Amino acid sequence: MVDRQKMKVKVCLVGEGAVGKTCLIRRFIHDQFDDRYISTLGAKVSKKEVVVLNPRADGEISLDMTIWDIMGEKGFRELLKEAYFHGAQGILAVCDITRKETLMELNDWIAAVDRVTGNIPVQFLANKADLRDQAKITPGDVKALADTHKSPFLFTSAKTGDNVEAGFLRLAEMIAARAA
Ligand code: G3D
Ligand code: MG
Secondary structure (H helix, E strand, O other), rough: OOOEEEEEEHHHEEOOOOOOHHHHHHHHHHOOOOOOOOOOEEEEEEEEEEEOOOOOOOOEEEEEEEEEOOOOHHHHHHHHHHHHHHOOOOEEEEEHHHHHHHHHHHHHHHHHHHHHOOOOOEEEEEEOHHHHHHOOOOOOHHHHHHHOOOOEEEEOOOOOOOOOHHHHHHHHHHHHHHOO
16 A cells, blocks of 8 residues: 655745736646636635655655635735735745746745745746747746745746646645655
């Protein structure tokens, strides 16, 4: 029989409005992309179970992942950050490669989470990779910021599905490794 431990984890997606947070979660949960999205008011919570290798022992760990999608408005962030971020064990920090400023804004988002949770694992996602013709952010730009947080990054597309599952799984692996 496979030895499979279980863990409950909370992760938050952060980043400016319209970078693709809601679409990434939809893609991960349902494997679909819907352009007729409904803009999120406040926070929406989704759940998905992911299975990663146990970093300490043989076998696997099943993470019961609660995924928090929040509104990309700084006013909301300041008002509701305790409620949003309390108990989070990992962050998906999302920027939009067609808008340069969305990358540097992630410093403030990550700092806002860390003030509530302490230092937790971060996976950077440079989203809308399908729009590479309009890219204003290079892999070097993303790497430079990710390095300052000692964190990995991936280019994703919620539209094509590229690297979306990989992004969530890598965060899950970091959380499992930290708990081990
Ligand atoms: P948010 O939750 O971060 O605010 P959303 O962002 O997920 O609501 O997405 C904002 C807009 O970006 C939406 O377009 C959505 O379709 C689009 N989008 C999200 N991810 C991608 C992607 O990977 N590639 C492309 N090309 N578009 C993406 P609209 O036009 O509906 O506002
Ligand atoms: Mg949203």
